[in-house]
Amino acid sequence: MSKPDAALPTPRPVAAARRKAAGAAPARRGRPPKAQAKAAGETRELILDAAEDLFSKHGFYGVTIREVAREAGVDTALVHYYFGAKRDLFDAVFLRRAAVWNDERVAAIDRYAETAGEAMTLEGLLEAFLRPPFEWSLKGGPGWKHYAALVAQTNANPSFGGETMARYFDPAIHRLIELIAKVLPDASEVDLYWGYHNLSGALTLTLGETGRLDRLSNGLARSGDLETAGDYMVRFAAAGFRAVVGMSPRQP
Amino acid sequence: MSKPDAALPTPRPVAAARRKAAGAAPARRGRPPKAQAKAAGETRELILDAAEDLFSKHGFYGVTIREVAREAGVDTALVHYYFGAKRDLFDAVFLRRAAVWNDERVAAIDRYAETAGEAMTLEGLLEAFLRPPFEWSLKGGPGWKHYAALVAQTNANPSFGGETMARYFDPAIHRLIELIAKVLPDASEVDLYWGYHNLSGALTLTLGETGRLDRLSNGLARSGDLETAGDYMVRFAAAGFRAVVGMSPRQP
DNA sequence: GTCTATAAGATGATAGAC
DNA sequence: GTCTATCATCTTATAGAC
Incomplete structure (x- = not known):
């Protein structure tokens, strides 16, 4: 019934093993061309972009510093020069967009809550909260799409990234839950946390x-049709939240 | 507001780096004790168990063969003797429980559908489909819990594991969707696929x-309270499925 | 089936010239 | 800031003795 041969991400041997398997170009001889002078801070961003892409696809252990450098078009040593240890590079990647990502979502739900006033709905809230990441992933350029996948991972x-996630993402989620509580006054906190978990x-x-x-x-x-995904998610989750109201008793 | 210092999985340097960081025992001198004779097939299972645990926690690249061998209490060469390449070991791990996992879920929803007959409900179906993995993860021993995490990953x-997943998991999901379609006759296939996605x-x-x-x-x-998680998930998803019925027009 | 030894190469990281 | 050269270590994997 299912077709077991459709396109799925191919397994990914670590850097060199993959190059070998791919029968890649025989590692250009002689001097590599000197990198052109880069604008201030540009090299740093190039490295972050490359790392963001690779980490989001293969995870921390599935990426080598050499690979990051190669994709960024800079020397390996520069990665260490700018970011120190590999782990610090990962953290820098995850941190770069964390504040923007969450500030925007909080702003969106706050704006919606203010505009809607008494007419605030669950669907409206979820729409405001979910749409920004979907929009970025679709239209913010490849960096944002990679970052979205990294957040998912x-x-x-x-x-x-767990630390960073808790520090930057949790406050935004708490704000959302706070606002949902206004729309669903009979829900307990536990109800709302499990609802959000789903x-x-x-x-x-x-x-x-x-x-x-x-x-x-x-x-x-x-999967990539994020417009449709968002529409379904808003409807699905709004109904879901309503359905779990009252499953756990409210705290007195 | 959030406490950025609670217990989260710690970052995990690869095998040796971690041992070094932990200041572990100075790598016992001299001969390691010979492994006792193992029952037929036991060594194989020990290796699979160890690999299942580690892969589920750290992913393919985050685990080394040496580490698997060490946790299994066998020699490194034996891992290759039994499974060949690292990638084949991973596949063997993922394959080991795939059939059981899905056969049991299909049996559960089929049994429910037959017993309930006309009285079949969406909640009943989802309960039948979701409860087995939760039960195993809770009561099937550590192996099943690790496997559940591996499936999630x-x-x-x-x-x-994408290939294996498609081959073994998709048919079970298709059967579930087929039965949901009976309970929600107005839903289009697309509605049901997006519902299942959520x-x-x-x-x-x-x-x-x-x-x-x-x-x-x-x-x-x-997170570990799977009883409660299951209860919320059934209610949340049942309402969600109902809410998305009709979002996409049915095929003629 | 189990272990020793080792091949063959990749990896994170740094020192130091330019 | 950038690049070369290199270290020290780890990694997968196999050949071959027992």
């Missing part, structure tokens, strides 16, 4: 854009 | 037991 396994999983899986859904549905639904 | 990033994300995040929820909720809700 970190949410699913906080071994790397939403969070869906969001994470969506931002990862793994292609699983494409294959499962034989192309009927596409 | 693979769903979130199918670079490794459920799948929640399931994945839950089986991962990352501790994110514990921290976010300051201990009010616990």
